[in-house]
Amino acid sequence: MSTIDFAYSRDANTKADPAAEIHPCSACTVRTLTVCAALEAEELRRLAEILQTTRFDPGHTVFGEGEPAETLYNVTSGTVKVYKLLPDGRRQITGFLLPGDFFGLSVNDSYAYTAETVTPVSLCRFPRRRMEALLDEFPKMQRRLFSMASNELAAAQDQMLLLGRKTAKEKICSFLLLLSQRASRRGHKTNPVHVPMSRADIADYLGLTTETVSRTFTQLKTSRVISLLEGNKVQIQDMDDLLDLAEGA
Amino acid sequence: MSTIDFAYSRDANTKADPAAEIHPCSACTVRTLTVCAALEAEELRRLAEILQTTRFDPGHTVFGEGEPAETLYNVTSGTVKVYKLLPDGRRQITGFLLPGDFFGLSVNDSYAYTAETVTPVSLCRFPRRRMEALLDEFPKMQRRLFSMASNELAAAQDQMLLLGRKTAKEKICSFLLLLSQRASRRGHKTNPVHVPMSRADIADYLGLTTETVSRTFTQLKTSRVISLLEGNKVQIQDMDDLLDLAEGA
DNA sequence: CGCCCACCATGATCTAGATCAAAGAATATT
DNA sequence: AATATTCTTTGATCTAGATCATGGTGGGCG
Known part of the structure; x- marks a missing residue:
């Protein structure tokens, strides 16, 4: 949802395994490096430790609205859509996520929307608990995350203007x-x-x-x-x- | 925009002075206390130091879209609307701010929207630079601010569903x-x-x-x-x- | 007290975009 | 290659809500 400037931009062309296979995610480590530009080597090593990548086919639901929010995701390659539904099936897509974008962040314990792949997608997973622990330790990451949320908020307001007027x-x-x-x-x-x-x-x-x-x-x-x-x-x-x-x- | 749970909730009934008069803001200090629930006494004292309250009449523009973002505001009493305009004057109000809500936060250097009072309003002002300095010092405030932004983001997504569908x-x-x-x-x-x-x-x-x-x-x-x-x-x-x-x- | 002006309600009409329908075009399946 | 399946385009029609128009209403101020 948020867009971040990356020093590099090519995506991981690792001929990755079919859906749900998991392995360490080196490309995303590099991304995260940029996200947390000011982190020390030790901090980076710790971050890299908790990262995993998963590959999904198009049309795959990564998580559903209301499910417990246990993972933060970063798009490595492909496009993801996030949306909310009304009881009768009307749908509002609130964002398309492109490589580099994060999603699945939630202050509550459950996701506020559904996330589904549009194209074949590689996702880098950040387990929530370990992520939170890291945030406590490294305020710089906290700050970066806040700035991402603020940018998303500004984008959301643009989208409201679009939808309403x-x-x-x-x-x-x-x-x-x-x-x-x-x-x-x-x-x-x-x-x-x-x-x-x-x-x-x-x-x-x-x-x-x-x-x-x-x-x-x-x-x-x-x-x-x-x-x-x-x-x-x-x-x-x-x-x-x-x-x-x-x-x- | 964000709604926060406060330990107390009555608003400052100080018969405050006409528009633009400024004085220290004790009510807001209490609010901020709750926002940063875990802060130490010294931290609180420092925060209280930088707070000021201003009162405005209805229909007053607090700041306009594009102006340099130098102040973060907290609503002490009254209602504020924030909106964006299209060149031909079409308007989208993106939020109504009630007592306890913050607005005027910006990661960029300028406000992304216009803020205007709906009723008579008292605002508590947080000068941006001093606020940022405090955030650097006290990560807990950073965390609280992030959580506020996340809540606002969830609300924005609800509003997109409303506007679009x-x-x-x-x-x-x-x-x-x-x-x-x-x-x-x-x-x-x-x-x-x-x-x-x-x-x-x-x-x-x-x-x-x-x-x-x-x-x-x-x-x-x-x-x-x-x-x-x-x-x-x-x-x-x-x-x-x-x-x-x-x-x- | 009554006049003013901004807000609100309601009626008549119009239209952008929805809905309904069906024929291509692309992609996948056998 | 033939066939099913899903996506896209285009046409015909309909309608929710916009627009235009007008009168009601209430609160502020001379």
């Missing part, structure tokens, strides 16, 4: 812009931007229906704002155009 | 329920619940128009779910009813 077209443009910006922060190319999630997922993220998402994409394509490329890529024709469209300016 | 009726019912719950957590009576903000503010919080808010209130009144009392109070007839209506169950 933007039109369908503005929502789609904002979404593409967001993906592009996040790609840039992770050191990937921002244009064309990779859109790994389905129309239905985009709809549930933006408070729309799949039909409206689809129609809006064709509309943007027709008016030469974007073009749709092979492999779920979207080419943005004019970034400034898109920026204006995203804010209704 | 709920009907007007469900939104209004959820809103009343939220006010009631927050009143309860602050040790006030939960029914009838005090609704200090205008229809327009409620509309901008729920992603509706004033007309729809008004219509929905009368609709709920007609169907005997609530009744509107004197002094901006709303009597909830059946709490369970309301809870079902809020989730579309």
